[in-house]
Amino acid sequence: MRSGWADTERDGLEPSAQSPYAAKRRKALSAAFPGDRLVIPSGNLKVRSNDTDYPFRASCDYVYLTGDQTENSVLILEPKADGGHEAAIYLLPRSNREDGEFWLSGYGELWVGRRNSLTEAAAILGLATRDSRQAAEQLAEAIVADQGVVTRILRGHDEQLDAVVDLASGRDERAAAELDEELKVFLHGMRLVKDEWEIEQMRRACAATATGFTDVVRELGQAIATSERWIEGTFYRRARVEGNDVGYGSICAAGPHATTLHWVRNDGAVRPGELLLLDAGVETDTLYTADVTRTLPIDGRFSELQKKIYEAVYDAQEAGIAAVRPGARFRDFHEASQRVLAERLVEWGLLEGPAERVIELGLQRRYTLHGTGHMLGLDVHDCADARTEDYVDAQLVPGMILTVEPGLYFQLDDLTVPEEYRGVGVRIEDDILVTADGNENLSAALPRTVAGIEQWMGSLRD
Ligand code: GLY
Numbered sequence: 001m002r003s004g005w006a007d008t009e010r011d012g013l014e015p016s017a018q019s020p021y022a023a024k025r026r027k028a029l030s031a032a033f034p035g036d037r038l039v040i041p042s043g044n045l046k047v048r049s050n051d052t053d054y055p056f057r058a059s060c061d062y063v064y065l066t067g068d069q070t071e072n073s074v075l076i077l078e079p080k081a082d083g084g085h086e087a088a089i090y091l092l093p094r095s096n097r098e099d100g101e102f103w104l105s106g107y108g109e110l111w112v113g114r115r116n117s118l119t120e121a122a123a124i125l126g127l128a129t130r131d132s133r134q135a136a137e138q139l140a141e142a143i144v145a146d147q148g149v150v151t152r153i154l155r156g157h158d159e160q161l162d163a164v165v166d167l168a169s170g171r172d173e174r175a176a177a178e179l180d181e182e183l184k185v186f187l188h189g190m191r192l193v194k195d196e197w198e199i200e201q202m203r204r205a206c207a208a209t210a211t212g213f214t215d216v217v218r219e220l221g222q223a224i225a226t227s228e229r230w231i232e233g234t235f236y237r238r239a240r241v242e243g244n245d246v247g248y249g250s251i252c253a254a255g256p257h258a259t260t261l262h263w264v265r266n267d268g269a270v271r272p273g274e275l276l277l278l279d280a281g282v283e284t285d286t287l288y289t290a291d292v293t294r295t296l297p298i299d300g301r302f303s304e305l306q307k308k309i310y311e312a313v314y315d316a317q318e319a320g321i322a323a324v325r326p327g328a329r330f331r332d333f334h335e336a337s338q339r340v341l342a343e344r345l346v347e348w349g350l351l352e353g354p355a356e357r358v359i360e361l362g363l364q365r366r367y368t369l370h371g372t373g374h375m376l377g378l379d380v381h382d383c384a385d386a387r388t389e390d391y392v393d394a395q396l397v398p399g400m401i402l403t404v405e406p407g408l409y410f411q412l413d414d415l416t417v418p419e420e421y422r423g424v425g426v427r428i429e430d431d432i433l434v435t436a437d438g439n440e441n442l443s444a445a446l447p448r449t450v451a452g453i454e455q456w457m458g459s460l461r462d
Pocket residue numbers: 248279280291292380
């Protein structure tokens with residue numbers, strides 16, 4: 001069994017389209033931490049139960065800096081004596097039949113499929129490659145060899161490497177945590193502004209997501225006959241066919257479930273006459289995710305009350321989107337949306353005006369419940385660890401991509417609203433790119449107006 005197998009090494013491989021962008025990002029990282037050793041692990045498999053694992057999803061910063069997505073790998077930037085860093089990526093090489101590794105369950109290629117050889121990976125990623133089974137030992141040796149070099153690790157993804165860095169450097173725990181935190185915060189700050197390759201990934205994520213929503217509308221009849229799970233499965237199928245996965249658990253909330261903000265149980269009935277709040281996003285094979293919400297009348301037509309609430313949220317979203325442009329504050333679109341919703345709640349007699357007072361006291365929040373948006377990219381809630389002054393307290397700049405997603409939610413047991421409002425939840429969410437002179441709605445392919453939605457649903461279901 002050990003012999004008689006052909007050599008399948010692939011020659012002449014080209015660097016991936018992402019590799020020059022990843023190289024540029026590594027250069028910026030290198031410039032920010034001169035003289036420091038930087039360790040960015042991809043992460044390990046996580047046990048789901050007994051001997052089965054969750055599907056692996058590499059850490060975002062590792063993907064951002066390498067374009068690679070394999071488990072148990074690590075990128076190390078080693079400082080050079082004359083400045084700059086030397087980057088190497090540690091990967092698991094191919095397993096071969098001669099030493100029997102090929103047949104080992106867990107990582108033998110008979111079980112998990114062919115990997116790139118280290119030479120192939122070097123060509124594709126445009127990076128020096130090394131054997132990941134030696135990463136811990138080589139890292140420890142390098143740290144011990146020169147205790148004058150600060151080592152920072154992107155902590156929390158690979159326990160073994162975290163421990164190696166701690167032990168070999170003999171670092172004071174608090175000082176170490178600070179050094180590592182600075183690395184993470186810097187990377188999240190960098191990721192706030194997307195490069196052109198990333199923007200293209202986001203366009204693809206939004207296009208596939210629009211197709212997934214269309215699939216769902218086409219299959220609403222089956223959902224009515226079964227449950228919200230049919231919707232989840234329908235969208236998931238599209239995510240797997242056109243991308244890697246869903247970027248987060250799909251929220252398939254029919255009827256009153258829409259008032260539960262992250263309803264992912266998705267086990268309820270889908271009833272004509274009610275609304276479906278579908279919040280879902282396809283994650284591309286390159287791991288960039290869309291995050292889109294549409295609230296749709298399950299039978300294709302909004303009732304008068306549904307329409308009234310929907311249009312308030314639509315107007316709030318329009319006001320929010322109009323506030324997205326370079327130089328505007330990140331907080332502006334939230335405030336613009338909240339103002340419209342507060343005014344509408346006063347107009348309907350649900351809150352006592354004037355709207356100014358309502359906003360000052362935050363009274364509308366009983367029904368609006370959440371912030372109006374967040375950065376989007378490799379993570380659905382992207383760049384969450386960026387500095388406040390670079391994100392929530394900052395001004396928008398071209399290349400940022402964020403969601404604008406106002407909502408109105410009337411809980412089933414809310415005695416402050418008339419009975420007919422109770423159990424109605426509406427959210428509309430789009431993915432907005434900040435451009436040089438304003439913004440572009442990347443998810444505009446999906447209709448948003450009442451008339452547009454009714455016409456679209458009608459055309460798909462006839
Ligand atoms: N799409 C879910 C969220 O933004 O929280």
